[in-house]
Amino acid sequence: MWGSIDILINNAGIQFPETSIENLKGENIRRTFNSNIIGMILLTKAVYPHLKMGDSIVSTTSAVAYQGHEELLDYSATKGAIVSFTRSMALQAKSKGSRVNAVSPGPVSTFLTEKIFGEEKESINQPPLERNASTEEIVSRFLFLVSNNSAQITGQVLHPNGGMIVNG
Template sequence: MASGGDQFPPQRQERQPGKEHAMDPTPQFSSTDYKPSNKLQGRVALVTGGDSGIGRAVCHCFAREGATVAFTYVKGREDKDAQDALQMLKQAKAPDAKDPMAVAADLGFDENCRRVVNEVANAYGRIDILVNNAAEQHECSTVEEIDESRLERVFRTNIFSYFFTVRHALKHMKEGGSIINTTSVNAYKGNAKLLDYTSTKGAIVAFTRGLALQLVDRGIRVNGVAPGPIWTPLIPASFTEEETRNFGKQVPMKRAGQPIEVAPSFVFLACNHCSSYITGQVLHPNGGTIVNG
């Protein structure tokens, strides 16, 4: 499926966040092979970074499973992707679900996360599923290149936002709720060229495990998904043209994955009748890389 082992055309985007509509080929957020079965009917989901990449695929699968979906995006950079995603969600919306919502925000700051959560909760009355997915990454050849401002920026986006969004969302979540955090295979195997990004992804694993223990008595499950190399806007916005052309070939399957190959992991963890006995765990759609821990 997906890239089928073919090389991607050389391409580079100069800024983050990347733009999905500018990628060649466009990432696959859906598949005719995916058969929904009302797993999330009547549920309300908030997905950060849901305009593109893995987030868009998760939003689309959630909507097809019957959920009411809200997502965040970066205003001024992801506007077209957000509008495209919103239209797709409206088309996928179940008859008894409410209209989807796109909320612009820089989630690296507590007040912005509070505003997003309150806007979603006020619109839909509650939050049943929270997917923390927003992320950024930048290459470096040595730790000496990572200055204080960059380190703070990456940590704010990739892990501060998870803390902030959870602390506000919990006010609107009840027993049976599910929190799913996007980490990365890099948290388990390391990545010399993505040191600050990899560090945040390791923090997300620890955050997931600790939060799961903290919330288990409240009946809220907390899990994670650690994708391998997936064709998303992060890739052309992070890597050189040559690295993008060969992206994903290092894994046993010899290809990059597509967002739709990751999204079902989130559906599984969000669905109580599929994963009611699972909390504090991480799923690994990564193309065959063996990880431990």
């Protein structure tokens, strides 16, 4: 039997960059959706009965949900789905007094991004602040959203993205 669950952080992602939609493999599209959004929904479903007043769910989306990415068609679609899921889930969780929000980072330097895109590619897509964020710079947004300082915030997406302009 589970004990108390106060916080759920949904943070999973897989991507298979392709230069053309014609090269997308059905298996990779399914893996991307299973990892990035279906798994998130199923995990939230499992945790939801345990949530109570003041508890918090925070999901990780991406700036590509708003801007797109020519090599990440299916990945971008899942990140857009996370935004919609967050806003819809916030409406459902209000009856419990629980908050549901998301964080939408722009480019972040991680082992994954360096392996897939390399340094040269990252410099082309850098945000206005002209550098990618570190993971330490992003984590504070999650900590804020699960703290009492965000008691009046639900159904929202924070954008620590180095100054990229997003609509949404």
